[in-house]
Amino acid sequence: MKRILVPTDFSEHAENALxxxxxxxxxxxxxxxxxxxxxxxxxLNDAITGAASIPEVMLFMKKAKEALRKLKEKDYLKDIQVTEKLRFERAFDGILSCSNENEIDLIVMGSHGISGIEEVLIGSNTEKVVRLSDAPVLVIKKGTKELKGTNFVFASDFSKEIKKPFKKMIEFSKIFDAKLNLVMICSPNSFKPTALSEKIMNDFITEYNITNYSTHIYNDVNIEQGIINFSNSVNANLIGLCTHGRTGLAHFFTGSISEDLVNHAVRPVITFKI
Structure with missing residues (x-):
């Protein structure tokens, strides 16, 4: 993961992600x-085409450039190559286009978290990026300034379609020399007998050269709650899972476990696009 994109609005959440x-x-x-x-x-839209309010737009640009410069001078960025980007674009559109144009390997974002009717009708920019990004997205939650990453929960159904993102997950875990807690969540709507669950996981794992891991089967009322409760039980530092990136009506009716976790989990979450 040689190219990391960090969107910033200069908030505390965004700086923690940085x-x-x-x-x-x-x-x-x-x-x-x-x-x-x-x-x-x-x-101020007309200002872009050269009409009124050009001074206001120039002021916004000047202040943003100053803020980026000050952020770039932080001690924790010393000896790291940092490239500044300033764009006129909606947040999630700009993040996705910048990621694609620069062949980004990982997006790291801070999340304020939302709930209730706002979550249903609007969704957060972070949630939209998680759904649509081809690159893995690491979402840093409130108060997290360092990622220990030594106890990494990866939840999945361990089907054939996650083989490619699973390789990316292993690559990421090696950065921190993390222990992998591989878990399959069984709920009333996704029930499998224990023997079948164990066979699926064991058959899947044999294709990969990993040693520092354990496999688990965890029962709960739904998958999202199961992931959260299991992560609590092993005191995880990070939660990982795959996302299909559904859009439109399919997303509205089925929802997304990844996006729900991004909003509701207190731990950092990393998602890998299937």
Whole structure:
């Protein structure tokens, strides 16, 4: 993971994500792309085409560049190659396009977390990036300034379709020399007998050269709650899982475990696109 994208709105949440990205960059000799998106208010849109309010837009740009420069000078970024990016674009659109254009290997984002009707109707920018990003997305939760990563829970159904993202997960875990807690969650809606679950996991694992891991089967009322409760039981530092990136009506009716965890888990979450 040589190229890490860190979107920032200069908030405490975003800076915590940057600190974690710096930690990963030092361990992996990575470059950080520091991105700020300017979402110009509607009344200033004409300024982009050269009409009124150009001074206001120039002021926004100047202040954003100053803030990026100050952030780049932080001690924890010393000796790390940092490339600044400033774009006029909606947040999640700009993050995804910047990721694709620069062949980003990992996106690290801070999350404020949302719930209730706001979650249903709007969703967070972080949630949208998790759903649509081709690169893995690491979501840093409130108060996390360092990723220990030594106790890593990866939850899956261990089907054939996750083989490719599973390799990316192993690559990420090696950065921290993490212990992998591989878990299959069984719920009333996704029940499998224990013997079958064990066979699926064991058959899957034999294809990979990993040693520092354990396998678990955990029963709960639903998959999301099972992942959270299991992670609590092993005192995990990080939760990982795969996402299908569903959109439109399919996403509205089925929801996304990855996006729910991004909003509700208190631990950092990393997602890998199937």
């Amino acid at each position: 600190k974690v990205a710096a930690q990963i960059a030092i361990k992996n000799n990575s470059e950080i792309f520091l991105l700020h998106l300017l979402e110009i208010p509607t009344q």
